[in-house]
Amino acid sequence: MSATGKLQPEPYETARAFCITSAFWMVVATFMGLLGATELIAPDIVRIGWLHFGRIRPVHVNLVLFGFVTPGLLGAVFYFVPRLLRTELYSERLGLVTAGFWNIALVAAVSTLLAGATQGREYAEMIWPVDLLVVMVFILVFINLIMTVARRREPLLYVSVWYACAAIALTGATYVLGNVVWVPDTGSLVGIPDAILLWFYGHNIFGLLLTPLSLGVAYYVIPKACRNPLYSHTLSLVGFWSLFVVYTHIGTHHLLQVPVPTWLKVISIVDSIGMVIPVMVVLINLWYTAQGRLGEIHADVGAKFVFTGTIMYFFASIQGSMMALPQVQRVTHFNNWVVGHAHIGVLAFSGMIALGGLYFVLPRIAGRPLHSRLLADLQYWLVLLGSAGFAVVLTIVGLIQGQAWLNGETVYRVLPSLYPYYVLRASLGAILFSSAVIGFYNVFRTLYGQRGAAA
Amino acid sequence: MKMTPRAVVIGSLTILAAVVFVTIWVPWVTRQTTPSEIYRERTELEAAGRRLYIANGCVYCHTQSIRTIDWGMGAERIARVGDYIADRPILLGSSRTGPDLSQEGGEHPDDWHLAHFINPRYTRPNSIMPPFAFLGTEKIDTLTAYIQGLGMQQADRRMARQRRWKNEAVRAYEAGPEANVAWLNQHVPQGWRDLPNPYPTSPAGLARGRKLYQDFCLGCHGPVGDGVGPVQPWIYPPPLNFTVLKGRETSGGILYYQIMNGITGTAMPYFKKDLESEKIWDVGNYVAEYFIDQSDANTEPRGIDAAYEP
Numbered sequence: 001m002s003a004t005g006k007l008q009p010e011p012y013e014t015a016r017a018f019c020i021t022s023a024f025w026m027v028v029a030t031f032m033g034l035l036g037a038t039e040l041i042a043p044d045i046v047r048i049g050w051l052h053f054g055r056i057r058p059v060h061v062n063l064v065l066f067g068f069v070t071p072g073l074l075g076a077v078f079y080f081v082p083r084l085l086r087t088e089l090y091s092e093r094l095g096l097v098t099a100g101f102w103n104i105a106l107v108a109a110v111s112t113l114l115a116g117a118t119q120g121r122e123y124a125e126m127i128w129p130v131d132l133l134v135v136m137v138f139i140l141v142f143i144n145l146i147m148t149v150a151r152r153r154e155p156l157l158y159v160s161v162w163y164a165c166a167a168i169a170l171t172g173a174t175y176v177l178g179n180v181v182w183v184p185d186t187g188s189l190v191g192i193p194d195a196i197l198l199w200f201y202g203h204n205i206f207g208l209l210l211t212p213l214s215l216g217v218a219y220y221v222i223p224k225a226c227r228n229p230l231y232s233h234t235l236s237l238v239g240f241w242s243l244f245v246v247y248t249h250i251g252t253h254h255l256l257q258v259p260v261p262t263w264l265k266v267i268s269i270v271d272s273i274g275m276v277i278p279v280m281v282v283l284i285n286l287w288y289t290a291q292g293r294l295g296e297i298h299a300d301v302g303a304k305f306v307f308t309g310t311i312m313y314f315f316a317s318i319q320g321s322m323m324a325l326p327q328v329q330r331v332t333h334f335n336n337w338v339v340g341h342a343h344i345g346v347l348a349f350s351g352m353i354a355l356g357g358l359y360f361v362l363p364r365i366a367g368r369p370l371h372s373r374l375l376a377d378l379q380y381w382l383v384l385l386g387s388a389g390f391a392v393v394l395t396i397v398g399l400i401q402g403q404a405w406l407n408g409e410t411v412y413r414v415l416p417s418l419y420p421y422y423v424l425r426a427s428l429g430a431i432l433f434s435s436a437v438i439g440f441y442n443v444f445r446t447l448y449g450q451r452g453a454a455a
Numbered sequence: 456m457k458m459t460p461r462a463v464v465i466g467s468l469t470i471l472a473a474v475v476f477v478t479i480w481v482p483w484v485t486r487q488t489t490p491s492e493i494y495r496e497r498t499e500l501e502a503a504g505r506r507l508y509i510a511n512g513c514v515y516c517h518t519q520s521i522r523t524i525d526w527g528m529g530a531e532r533i534a535r536v537g538d539y540i541a542d543r544p545i546l547l548g549s550s551r552t553g554p555d556l557s558q559e560g561g562e563h564p565d566d567w568h569l570a571h572f573i574n575p576r577y578t579r580p581n582s583i584m585p586p587f588a589f590l591g592t593e594k595i596d597t598l599t600a601y602i603q604g605l606g607m608q609q610a611d612r613r614m615a616r617q618r619r620w621k622n623e624a625v626r627a628y629e630a631g632p633e634a635n636v637a638w639l640n641q642h643v644p645q646g647w648r649d650l651p652n653p654y655p656t657s658p659a660g661l662a663r664g665r666k667l668y669q670d671f672c673l674g675c676h677g678p679v680g681d682g683v684g685p686v687q688p689w690i691y692p693p694p695l696n697f698t699v700l701k702g703r704e705t706s707g708g709i710l711y712y713q714i715m716n717g718i719t720g721t722a723m724p725y726f727k728k729d730l731e732s733e734k735i736w737d738v739g740n741y742v743a744e745y746f747i748d749q750s751d752a753n754t755e756p757r758g759i760d761a762a763y764e765p
Contacts, residue, residue, distance in 0.1 A: 040552070042493045044574070049589035054512025120509035121544045149460045156660050157458050173471060177479075188544030192536050193483045194511070195545045200479055208471075229704040237456055244467050248474040257522040258547060260481055295597065330524055334551040408526040410729050411554040415581045416670075422583075 002033060009322035010400040012086060014144075015093025016447055018075035019358050021103055023443040024069025028110070032060035034429035041422045049386040050114040058125045059113045065123070065205060066134070067106050068436075072101075072211035072354030074141065077164045078359040080146055080220045084161055090144050095266070097423035098140040105133035119179075119187040121194075123202040127334035128184040135181070136213035138172040163216030166244070170208040172302060174201055192260055200251035207247030211351040214313070215239075215282055217357035218306050223289050224361070225303035226296050230287035246274045253324040257333060272324030279317040286310055289291040301376040302360025309352035315391075317344040328408065336418075337398025340391050347432075348387035355383065355439065363447050375438050382435035397421045456694050492536030493608045497601075504601025506545070507594055516584070518548035518555045519605070528556030532609065552583055558606040561613020565623055567722040568599040568754045570689035576729060577685045578722070620720025628692035632699040640704060643712045652707025654736045654759065655753035657745055663740025669736055672742075676724060680746030690707040697746035710739035 039046060039053045046052060082089045089095060108130045108365050112118070118125040126134065126451070145165055178201020179352065180187050188194045223230050252260060252268035290297055291308065297303045319341055323332050332338060359376055362371050370376055404414045456462075460477035497505065521534045535556060539545050550556075563571075567578060572595045575582035587595060596693070604610055640648060654660060668676075675694035677684040682696035714735050717725030727736065743750035 039585065043585055044576070044582045052511070052589075054515055054585065057512055057515045116510035118510060118512070119544060120514055120546065121511075122514075146460065146464070157460065157463065162458055162463045166589050169464050170471055171469055173468060175473065186543050189666055190541065191486065191488075191539040191545060193486050194543065195539075195547050196482050197479055198544070228664075229554075234725065236613065237458070239464075239468075244470045245474075248471060250477060254549070255547075257524070259534060261485070264478060264482055267478065282710075303513035307674075316582070333522075334520075334552075340551065350518055363575055398734065405527065405551075406524065410527050411551050412579060412581065413729055415583060434546065444686040 009092035009096055009443050011092065012079060013092045014089060015075050015361060015365045017096055017099035018071045018078060018102075019362060020074055020100055020444060022068055022354060022358060022446060023436075023440040025063055025071065025106060027433070027440050029060060029063035029068045030429065030436040032056045032063060032435040034426065034433045036060055037422065037426035037429040041419065045091060047404075052079070052115070058118060058122075059110055060150060061123065062109055062113065062125065063106065064351070065210070069210055069346060069354045071349050071352070071369075073210070073217055074357050075273050076217045076354075076357030076361050077145070077213065079365055081148055081161055081164055081445075084154065084158045084220070085148060086154040087148060090147035090151060091304060094140060094144050098137055098144065101133060101140065101300060102137045105130060105137055107142050109132060109204055121179075121198050124187065124198060124204050126179070128181065129178045129186060129191075131175070131181050131187065135172060135176055138168055138175065142168045142172060147292045148329030150316050159230070159233075159240065160216040160220040161211040162240055163219065164234075166240075167212035167216070170212075170244070171205070172210055174204045177201065178204070192258070195255055196260055196264065197257060198210045199254040200248075203251035204256070206345060206350075207250075208244070210346065211247070212243065212354040214309065214350040215243075217353050218286055218310055219304050221357060221360045222286050222297070222310075223307045225300045225306075226290050226292055226293040228289050231285050231291075233337060235285040239278050242281065243278040243373065246278055250275065250324065253329075255331070256324075256329055257324055269324050269326070272321050275317055275321050279305040279313065279340045284308060285315055296329060298346070300360065300383055301370070301373060302358070305356025305380055307354050308357075308380075309349050309356060310342055311388070312348035312352060312390045316335055316341065316349050318346065331402035332398055333402070335398040335401035335405075336394045337402060340394030340398060342397060343387055343390040343394065347383070347390070352387070356377070358443070360378060362443065365447050368446070371442050371449055379435045379439045379442070382431050382438070386432040386435065389431070393421050393428065394426045422446060434437070456657050457669065484732060485763055486534045488540055489537055490540055491535045493532070493606070493613070494537055494540065495607045496541065497604060500600045501598060501602075501604040504597045504599070504604075507590070507598045510585070511543075511590075511598075513556075514546045514548045515554035516548075516549055516550060519549040519557045519558045521555060525555065528562065529556070529606070532606075533557060538607070553582075556602065556605050558609060559562040560603045560606040560610025562719060563724060563757075564617045564690075564722060565596075565599055565603065566690040567724070568602060569595055570686045570722070573689065574685070577689070579671075580674050581670055582733055616719055618720075620718075622720070624692050624718065624720045636699060636705065639713070639718070640709055643709050647708040648704075648706055649711040649756075650706060650708030650711075651751035651754045651756070652711070652736055652739055652743065652756060653753065654733070654740060654763075655751055656740050659707065660737050661741050663667055663734070664737040665740070665745075667738040671726060671729065672738065676746075680742065692721055694722065697742055698748075700747045701740065701749050705738070705747065705749075707739055707743065709764070710742060711735050714739065 027396055036053055036056050043381055054241055078089060078095060088229035109126050110131060113125060117127050119127060145168060149165065178197060180189060190195055250268045252264045253272050256265050297307045323341060400417055521529050521532060526670055571578045572587040574586040575584035576590065603614055627635045673684055675684045675686045676682055680697040682694040684694060687693050715727045717723050717726060740750065740752050
């Protein structure tokens with residue numbers, strides 16, 4: 001090997017960088033969640049200004065979205081896009097630079113949010129300079145993907161590639177729009193239209209980023225693990241286009257009890273119910289692909305994560321459609337039911353698939369088996385237990401709150417009855433934090449451990 | 456359908472553009488910009504307080520969005536578009552870990568907020584809000600200015616009431632216990648002053664009263680009812696020492712009325728939203744029995760024998 005050759009990044013260097021990024025930030029993100037949950041049961045436990053609940057809550061949310069789940073999914077994307085196109089990634093070096101800037105953006109986000117530099121809009125908290133960094137990394141990812149597509153040796157684009165390219169392009173656009181980057185000081189519109197835009201954007205972080213990337217990973221991992229061709233190309237098409245048509249309309253279902261135009265509420269409710277179509281079309285396609293081959297799914301821990309994630313997608317989506325019904329929302333709005341729903345969607349669905357994609361590609365990009373299949377299995381069960389526990393506990397809390405408020409109880413009066421569930425929630429947070437530590441150790445040892453390396 | 460890169464990227468972006476046109480752009484150009492009847496502009500101090508509200512993530516636990524189905528604080532007025540026309544960003548919130556604050560302005564006097572921000576458990580023992588002592592009193596005052604403006608013109612009316620009655624309450628307190636109690640009692644409608652506590656004092660009732668006292672009253676009036684709870688250093692006039700009520704014609708009805716309605720101008724809030732009727736009588740009995748050491752429970756006039764009596 002020549003001297004310059006050593007400076008060339010190896011194949012899949014970008015995928016490796018995103019995998020370790022995801023594993024690391026999952027530790028930080030779940031720690032923030034655990035800390036926040038602990039503060040809800042012992043509010044005087046932390047007296048440091050920048051670590052109180054109002055500061056760490058947005059850090060938890062943004063790190064889960066942009067630190068753990070998205071990089072995890074991109075780790076798989078940067079592996080399967082070149083594979084599916086029978087080519088190499090356009091530029092591993094650009095990919096590594098992107099991963100570097102991604103981490104810089106995350107550090108910037110965490111430090112500004114903890115310092116109280118925030119725009120105060122849920123999911124769009126990051127201040128303008130950090131927004132620019134985020135937009136830049138999305139552009140860099142998009143360039144790398146689209147140039148890889150342009151240089152492909154495989155003429156047909158597989159459905160996973162559609163989802164990956166569309167997710168990055170659409171999220172780049174909605175991020176700019178949702179964060180109102182043309183107004184650097186507040187990053188917001190004014191009055192009710194700001195709420196409409198915010199929830200359009202907030203919902204699209206799930207609908208146009210996490211969901212398509214997760215589905216792209218599932219479309220890759222499930223047929224591959226089952227060694228079965230995809231059930232239906234037509235269903236892939238219907239699922240892909242209907243997702244973007246339907247999902248983008250429904251953000252206003254967060255504002256059903258707010259004075260926004262009624263026609264907009266009607267659109268959001270109808271399309272929320274309509275979400276059954278893109279969800280079920282994709283799930284039928286994936287589940288029929290795996291029909292009779294669950295043993296193969298079970299045999300690969302990555303595929304096991306991914307398949308479980310698809311089941312959680314079903315629960316999260318059907319629940320989400322129900323929650324858009326005004327009568328249901330009278331009980332569920334403004335309380336922990338919604339937080340439970342968010343944990344099913346982001347942790348149990350896209351988080352599970354991010355971990356699954358990561359574990360599926362890890363042996364392939366590391367060139368050796370997982371450091372420990374046992375630890376990966378343990379993490380699977382801890383994440384499953386933790387997220388299912390969140391769903392149950394937070395739904396109970398939400399029902400207590402929602403029903404009590406409807407009956408005229410004050411928020412303060414209901415607090416003591418929530419306490420035991422808040423303790424359970426923090427315990428589940430401890431389980432998830434442990435699972436993240438185990439996962440980071442396993443990923444790190446697999447990628448950088450010395451075991452089996454040539455002397 | 457053949458999925459080319461162009462079809463994927465341009466196609467999905469076109470869908471997005473169409474949806475943005477319908478669900479974002481159309482509501483934006485047709486937005487209502489007329490202020491509502493309670494609207495007023497924020498002062499500079501209030502605007503600075505709002506920035507602190509944003510910086511400290513208050514929006515994650517407090518909504519500013521009163522719905523038609525709400526009963527709690529501020530539910531007298533359902534939110535309208537014109538309330539929000541100057542809010543940039545809008546702070547509707549998404550979770551009521553704490554109460555809605557749309558109409559919080561003037562619910563309490565400033566000194567109550569100071570004590571509450573320093574440690575929310577001082578004024579509300581079961582609260583799970585973080586302590587904001589780290590902000591320092593200057594920032595807490597700025598934040599309080601914003602909070603006291605929530606509700607806009609309605610908040611201003613309540614604040615004017617707070618200031619007016621605070622002057623009287625301070626004067627009465629400084630005139631000594633005798634005059635203070637007389638002043639307190641004289642503002643309770645006569646019917647309530649003549650009314651004894653209709654609930655007989657029972658061990659079960661006292662136990663309920665004790666629990667309620669701990670959850671709602673202890674922070675100000677203290678564990679033994681002498682008015683030196685943790686709030687005491689921060690508020691003026693200070694919390695009442697219940698022993699001064701003894702022998703000064705404080706009936707069960709007066710206690711009930713003051714707990715139900717609060718004493719505007721002082722840090723004593725109203726509890727009619729938190730506590731139902733029996734609970735207020737119970738806590739009144741508890742205070743009378745243990746701290747005032749003088750109870751009129753179950754004395755004449757009692758009316759027709761109540762069905763609940765043993």
